[in-house]
Amino acid sequence: MVKEHGREPGVPYTAFAQLLESGAISADHKARFLAIMTREGAEEEVLSRPDGQAPARWFKEVYPELDIDQATRLGQDFAEHVQLTSFGPLSLPLISAGSVAEVVELFAYLPLITTAVATRVRPQQDGLVVGLVGNTGDSELDCLVVTYCGYALARLIHVLVGDTSDMTLHCGWPSPASKDGDLPGLGPRLMFGAPATYLHVPAKTLDDVCRFSDPTAYRLAIADLEKALDQRTKTPSLSEQVRMSLDDGPGSKRIATVATELSVSVSTLKRRLHDEGTTFRELLHTSMLERAKLQLLDPSISINQVAADLGYSDATNFSHAFKRWTGQSPRQFRPRLDG
Structure with a gap:
């Protein structure tokens, strides 16, 4: 029996399951995660649930010395292993999106897969600003999840379109002392000490065409997401x-x-x-x-x-x-x- 976590701030089960199998987590840390899952009745086979979330607090338990520097590095390292199939019901529209603008529009449906991060998208003259706010109640965990979210989006756009180096992730905390901010090949550029945490997507990038574009599949998937979001907002x-x-x-x-x-x-x-x-x-x-x-x-x-x-x-x-x-x-x- 899977323990029900309700709307406790967490990350998508599918993304978490893929993370466990990636090289981003050491064998020791993976063992700690598995022990927590066993303790709380969340066995590996349920990680494929499209609507499930792995509580963010698990990361604080596995990384008890977590500080802002380590949280930033973990967010980047974890994002390097993100896949197009990491986000449950958002995966199909993500793959079939016709442009970067349509990919960014999917942020409206983020509440369907995670309660750990809230976003606000605002158009500007030179592109879009995607505000990122952590909802975990813990500053280090907030840093980890918003860094992951910003870098994961850039990683996915990189897979769908190509170079994302003109995107910039502005972080509202100081630069880590022990690691360069950028990951090669991923983008975005990472800037620290910003007054707020946000991802800037230039206007020219928004028009870039995705390589797996499927307008029909995208429209159908968006219709399903609308129904799911409507159902969620009813309660x-x-x-x-x-x-x-x-x-x-x-x-x-x-x-x-x-x-x-x-x-x-x-x-x-x-x-x-x-x-x-x-x-x-x-x-x-x-x-x-x-x-x-x-x-x-x-x-x-x-x-x-x-x-x-x-x-x-x-x-x-x-x-x-x-x-x-x-x-x-x-x-x-x-x-x-x-x-």
Whole structure:
């Protein structure tokens, strides 16, 4: 009997199973993973489940001394072994995609295969920015999963199209002391010390044609993904429902407004969010900060526009709030995007 992990942050079982068989994990570390799987009732034969996830906490248990440097290196090393069949229901549309733009569009369906990473895609004048946010609750594990996610995407695009060296993965932490940031042949270029973690895909790359393009297969696969995502969103947790409400549309929302949308009282909303380990204030803060950072990454959007979109009466109030969140003003945040 497989132990049910619910929506605990994890990585796709199929990707995890392939990782165990790759050369990226030593025999000792593989033995530790297998021991954990046995302990928790997750035997190897169930790793092919398309909707299953291997809990991210397993990596912290196998690598107890995990720090940011090691997490970065592991994320890169693991991504080097990613395959086109690593991501369950996303694999078919990935293989049959007609262009890099269609590959990037698949990020919308990432919740179907992992709860460890959240993404936000925003068009810019010079391409796309894919914001990457770890949801594991652990900074080192977040570093590992977002590095893997960014590099894995570049690896897959490399297989489908070719050279991806014009893509750049910006990491919101310092450069590892003991290893060069780039992996030969994979791309993207890796830059550290960024104000946020994101993958930049240039406009010219988005138009690159994939070598296994199959428009019919892609459309059918996307239709299946839409149904699966619709089914999943029919039974989200309350915190997920609140977050979707906060992310939907411009401006911020008050707790009373969201409670009315969800047909519960404010006190019930507060109590149930507490039971899920969060608060409305925390969810609002996270939503506002992620939206602000992603928009500030686009130099074509003025600070006044960002402030207005987030519901602030003027840029000054927004700047005060952003500095309270991050320790720096929006203007201080932006120059660090250069170089």
